[in-house]
Amino acid sequence: MLHRESGVFKTSYAADMALYPLPIARWTILAIIVLFAVILPVSLHEYYLSIINLSLIAIVGALGLNILVGYTGQISVGHAAFMSVGAYTAANLAVKLGLPFWITLPAGGLMAALVGAIVGIPSLRIKGLYLAIATLAGQLIIEWIINHTPAISGGAQASIQVPRPTLWGHELKSQGQLYFFLLFFAALAIVATLNLVRSRIGRAFVAIRDQDIAAEIIGINIYRYKLLSFAISSFYAGVCGVLYTYYLGIANYEQFQIVVSIDYLAMIIIGGLGSVLGSVLGAVFVTMLPIVLRLAMEPLAGLFFSPGEMSSVIASTRLVLFGGLIIFFLVVEPEGLNRLWRNIRNYFRVWPFSY
């Protein structure tokens, strides 16, 4: 993560696979936990916590998509639809049966995993752009079904009001309370993914991505693992949808449309395909950059324009800058922010004695 090593002294596979290669890594993790669990919630205003909350939800979704696209090499443009599956499953369970979040959340994930595995069936025969179109069809079919099935959508408005999550009889509704709720699941998702990708399953995914025929020859059941990858990825998406539902207090399929799928693809491509840190960085980048750009421009634009003109100028400039920065970062490092971060680390590893 943040530390520097003096060299590579690993003598066993276990040491190579360890999540914490050095004691300092453990301290770094501890410091990060303290930062996020104590310092940030105490020191930040609710507004800034709300931005972090949105990023935390996005991180869960981006991790899921990265498992499928980055690690297994199967493209999907139906990620947002799986979120809506999770969202409506949880909303219906919470409203009709009155179940608490610790049941609806995994249930939403499992339902999304099931639907995801079904939508993933074409991946057994087709790859690349063709698979993209097949998953696109999945996205549109799921949207249509939700829109036209009142039993799922809860009526013409297609939105279901969901009660706030409660913990030991305590309702979580302020941004600060929801922050801890979301932080817990985002952290869980990160740790789960870190462990998944260094497990037997994760390695099978990577083998399929790198060369599926070779993977089959060395004994990996690619049908099973491709569907498993779709299911796991959709599970994350479903959980992400449930988190949105609890965060906003409503399930509404209009917030999970095709553009959202594209947004998540953008997150993992900018962050770095096939990397956990990349998913996190990408999700944070795409969620926060537009906000940061606006906050940065507001005082500046206020000097030159009237309040009315200012909003128009900022809205357009922000879009141009956002697009420009995405291009800039991708040109500087096509492999994403994760690689950029590693390059910086590698530079400082031998600094100031680089040769």
Added chain:
Amino acid sequence: MKHTRRWLGAAFAAGVVALAAGAAFAQDKEVVFGLQCDRTGATQTVGIFLCPGYHDYIALLNSKGGIEGYKIRVVEIDHEYKVPPAMEAHERFKLEGAILESLYGTPQTAALTKKLEEDKLLGTSPGFGTAAATDGKKFPYVFPIAASYWSQGAAAVAFAKKELGGSLKGKKIAYLFYDNPAGKEPLVILEDLAKSEGFELRTFAVPAPGLEMAAQILDITGRYRPDFVIAHLFGRSPSVSIKELKGKGYPLSKVVSLVWGASEADIKAAGGYAVAEGYHTLQFAGVGGDFQVIKDINAMYQSQGKPVPAAQEVSVYYNRGVMIAAIHAEAARNAIKAKGGARPTSEDVKRGMESINGFTLGGMVPPMEITEADHEGGGWVQVWTVKGGKLVKNGDWFRAYRDVLNKHLAATN
């Protein structure tokens, strides 16, 4: 070189002014309004005209000294018609100390409904959001402040009835709608009215993005041949519907569009006023520049030596922006008055909003009466018809079938 120097000069002057203004802020009395906009997203064709209208009206008020001694500061957030930035916008408004906020978009309104109630900050959702929000008892902090889709649907049927000679018995009405929740919302009212008025209703759904509807139009004009068409489309699809209906020879004088398919921009995109001649539109704010408030805004711009705002070319949306701003300001004014000039809280503003009655802004705003039970203000609309190269007022403010609507309102939730 000359330019650079002028810019530097301007920047310096602006800096001094900003510093002075910053110092003045401390003493100046100020209230903050939050404004959510979509200037760059899926419905930017609305936002780029509506939001300038909002800002211009507030600027006009401020140039006259504000309301009850308070200047108004507008914080605008462009959410690109996405839901997460709308939540961020709401939190930002809270940070800035906003006393009310203007929501924009049906999914965004749905997503913020709960939060508004928890934060006790009122949000207005004119022309979108759920019709059930009319009921202020169930949705205490959401204010449609304009005809909901239910009211619009009922008004469209009443208008069709008038146009078809006072009776709908045995007539055929086609409902052409965008296949999303907002598009489907008026259906319950239309189906109910079809039974009570004795007309036949057939629905024609247009899937997103709504640019391709040749099959539906062919079905309407070739097979079904309705006596009247009620259209409820969004974005760029209204212009397609006008063009297609015209192309198939259906008389546009037998078409009425709900409020989001009713702007000058839609008519121009369809091929101009000559093509759309006869097309009826429902409006919840007056259309055109023939209102005192628009003239005042233009006079303000002229006195500053600036051209008249270009956004006025689509006066349907521009005027709606002005109307929203005017109602917000009126609610704040009521709140300040009620507190005897003290700074109002967001709950005071809610009560101020609920005491708006007979505020018409020179005929541009319907004669609404917002109460604690009725956050819609009565559900008034006006029909404006394309005639001779412009939109012409076709009758006064009206509303219809309130008993049917109330029955459905009572049945929701």
